[in-house]
Amino acid sequence: MKKENDFGNLYKKIDATSKTRFHSSRRLKLHTKLSTATIVVISLALILTSLMQAYELGVNIKSKYLALIQVFSSITVLVYSLLIDKNDFSSLSEKMYSCASKLGELKQKIYPYLESGTQEQYNKFKDEYHDILKLYETAAINDFRADYVRAQLDMPENYKFGHWKFLYLNIKVTLLYIINYFQYIGVFVLLSSMLYWLWLGPLAAK
Template identity: 55%
Template sequence: MSKEESLDNLYKKIDATSKTRFHASRRLKLHTKCSTYTVVLISLSLILIALMQAYEIGNNIESELVGLIQVFSAIAVLVYSLLIDKNDYSNSSEKMYSCASRLGELKKKMHPLIGTEHNQEKYDELRIEYDEVLRLYETHSNNDFRADYVQAKLEMPENYTIKGLDWMVAKAYIFQKLLFNFLSYLIVIIIIGWVICWLWFGTQPLSS
């Protein structure tokens, strides 16, 4: 029996995959919330700009660019709505969570066998069950995210020794990947905030 085919190694794989899917589920659920809030924020901004026009509030509300801003914002709402529907973050999150839960049950089933004498028949049975769970909850490759796996490894000190500088590098890597993954929402918030401030408090129109 090779080390690769040991029950301990299979348990380690299942544990890592389970934790990775849990992290992916939480990340995708956050994407669902951020996408929805972004659409709501853009829509509220459109309403606010319309009210500012109606009551002539704001130093730059009479600017020719206001119409362009409103059209662009309406297009942005449509694009974000289409992206939410296409990426289906909510459904993917549920799949990831269900997969992680099933793998958690498989881990409990395997745990009493860890450290015991190798049983090839039992190993093959558990490996097949593991593969079936992964196939059952197969998700699109776009939802694969290495930072989820790195987070899972940090939660498995019994299998992965990550300390000192390596631990700090791993944390920085996770932060960087998550930042870029959610950067679009932050950019939208900054742009909306800047536009509203310019319309309300700006002293000089952007166009002559």
């Protein structure tokens, strides 16, 4: 059997794709949780600022910037609500997981033929692999490079990295994930800073 038709290469490709989709599913599921949490926290912050205003609590509660903070928070809630509806992270996460599960089942079917599979069997498994990818082609559009790199790091038997290369890839994946989730970090830091300023911050300019 030619190298391009090698069962080992097909098995490796399916294993990498399956692990990539599993990581994507977890990442998208976390996006769903963080987006929802962001909306809840900002909504609570809006209620808190209204109560602080009603009872005149906080050093800067009478500041002219309070209205700006409340409008900004309201717009942020609206934006995140639209993003959740548009991106549909939850549905994409389920599709990624389903795709990964089917690829995992296919991987188990191929395993017994790694050493003795025929050309006909190889073609059958290859077609089945491509059929699964076509079935979930919408999910594939949302592939994230860091998910694939994580999959490679989870396959030391197939992807050999030196010590420094391994360290570099781990740092790269960490940075890519931080960037991917940075919007939530930024919103929480900004919101916390504004609430701190309202409660204990320096006196606003009159």
